[in-house]
Amino acid sequence: MAEIIPFKGILYNTDKIGNMANVVTPPYDVISDDERDEYHKVNSYNIIRLILGKKNEHDPDKETYHAKASNYFTKWLDDGILVQDRVPAFYLTTHEFPLGNRTVTRYGLTALARLMPFDRGIILPHEKTFSKVKSERLGLLKKCHANFSSIFSLYSDKQNIILNSLKDAVSDKPPDMDFTDYKGHKHRQWRITDRDIHAYVADAMKDKKLFIADGHHRYETSLNYKEWISANNPDFNADHPANFVMMYLCSMGDPGLIILPAHRILTGLTGTELSSFKKRCDDFFDITTIPYKNNDNEKAKDNFISTLKANSAKNIIGVFMKNCPELLLLTPKPQAMEDIFSDVMPAAIRSLDVTILTNLILTRILDFDQKRMDDEELFSYTTDYSEAIDAVTPGKADITFILNPTLIKQVQQIAEMGLIMPRKSTYFFPKVITGQVLNRLTGCKIK
Template sequence: MPEIRPFKGLRYDPETAGDMGSIICPPYDIIPPTIQQELYGSSEYNAVRLELPKEDDPYGAAAGRLVQWMQDGVLMQDDKPALYPYYQTYTDPEGNTYTRKGFFCALRLHEFSEKKVLPHERTLSGPKKDRLNLFKRTQANISSIFGLYADEKLQADKAIEEFAVTHDPEVDAVFRGVRNRLWKMTDPDVIATVQQVLLDRQVYIADGHHRYETGVNYRNLRSEENHSHTGDEPYNFILIYLANIFDEGLIIFPLHRMVHSLGRFSPEGLIDTLSTHFEVKPLGGRGELKHYLESESSSHVYGVVTSEGIWGIKLKDSPETLLGDSVPAPLLQLSVVVLHELILHRVLGITPEAMCSQTNLVYEEDDRQVFDAVEQGGIQVGFVVKATTVQQVLDISGEGEVMPQKSTYFYPKIMTGMVMHKL
């Protein structure tokens, strides 16, 4: 693993800023304008005002606030370097409760080619330009990337858990049903244990690919400008939340696909075409579809939801036979890859460019919303998919491949405002 370090976190002072439940916010890329406005109204210090300001000059607004809030005591920088254990307790759509456990640290930045940090998704130039402007103006990591590591013996987890159960959290805040707890851990022996356990392990990026690549670009810019560059400056590191893939609270939700605005679309015609390569089974409703997907061991099974009916479909042939060399072999195990290439592209005629820009495609993590959207008439067809597994993420990253966008949905998102990292 790249070097991880404790750092002097920049945090809200609840005595000055107020209730942390009204201050933390999701990462920028899942905040639509309606939620942005709602967050603005929740507190004058809400982290969205740093993460995704709505002013005409958002980067200048964020930089100005950061300085002002530090002067006013709204934000404070810890006086000792620390690791910050972060636990999120949540309930899934089926009513099961989990606690995902991990910690914030500063991670040394490396190019992907060095194979110390591995991506699993493609990135786009627009978001990277946006985040680079924010990095430059604020000289801070406002929000964290989300990384995974593999420690089957849970050695680091146990050391952190022993600390957490014997100390009160610095933050204990509920945001939209998710409980967020943060501790500050400065004990050098515990920190050394965590560093030693993770020393020879790779980091797999679960979420925050754009921010990670931006961190590398920002480091390169700063190092070129700094004639005294040593490699130990804070800009050589990035704020990351690390979780163990063997943590029982680590869950990936599926991201379902909803198609709209296609010309000459026919539910009956779609099902007839799909029957060439798929076994097609009519189903009675959401409950039957859920049971169908859970009972099938194959990754290449889907639910098809239209105004005319619901079907379960299962690929008849191997994906290698149908897609050949058009898709790298490691990616063929993914449900969404076959869906995108075989159904969305070849059958429905949606180009890869249209998928990237979401011209005809909407993503939704809750399958109930898929049924509702089809019933309301705004969506022509919904495809309910199985979740990508953590092992698939590791396998594909390890092979040097990247998944299509929206292949994974790690829930819950890492909240912005729990702790920040000055560069």
């Protein structure tokens, strides 16, 4: 069963840092090098110094950055920049953001969740991870012994009974934290210290499965950290803080839960691979072409994107290549995936657009081996349709693949079946902000 408990969170002291917008960031893995540098400039206490230190020629290695992060964390606690709550709490947050022509609000409960191996079937992943990333994150965790970012997880609650009980608990209270970030997103946070609410929510969560939406690397790193602590600490027991991880829990019934597509932008393809691509696709796809001769052809681009979205109920993938005067829409021929992959993957996985892209297009048609598939330098991602197309137009990228978003029900089905999607199958939007509350995995001074 899922075990969810309150905790004594560590929060920024707004009397000392002022506007919270100056110290929070998105999760480390969506921050570009330029953005990292900007966050360092905004405020000397920005959490970027803990999650993604600034590198330079005099400080090239990660080990030094991890040590610096630990020193910052300890000093900020000692100086009262960060303060630990005296009473265990659940932290209810709202994230209000624009989406198209409307404003959307997503609710999240930040609490501690007992770590469970995936094979227990209680906390479930849905995507593959990179070993290199987990190794780097483990190094940081070993130095700092703290969760700086929450694992973004989902639970099924069609009537939103749990969420409604949390809303009722804060309905007559002003938020403890209220700020607007640099993107114009509004964030609010309430402490819930009522033990009856704690007990009610913990009990209601016992029969839930938790689906990791974002933070697979951090969750697996926490499992590895727990093993490392248990092997090196003779006093380790079931109540040790390393048994838990800070988690942001969102109901699948929350209307603010949004998944955006993760379009692929590739470099490093040869001229032969590009020139033969369309011909090689003929055996597996019905191909619709839309003339696209220059960057000013906005009507063609709009037609391409609208056609892709209009066919989201079936498999369809958009393609644009360097030096190609047309946009392509690929629809798999009947039985194309079944004929090739029915013996090696179940239908739930075969039916995903991202699987068709990964296994049929990249692996079979373009002949990518595992080394190229794992090469992070070849791939970049965007959630913006136009940006994906425009990345190729000036010749910066070789080819781009434009997808429709994966559905929540697909994520749930695949996770429950114990299956794993290809990397970057989902992009939950927006990311959970980092810096609203932290969790230390050892003892902490209380200011």
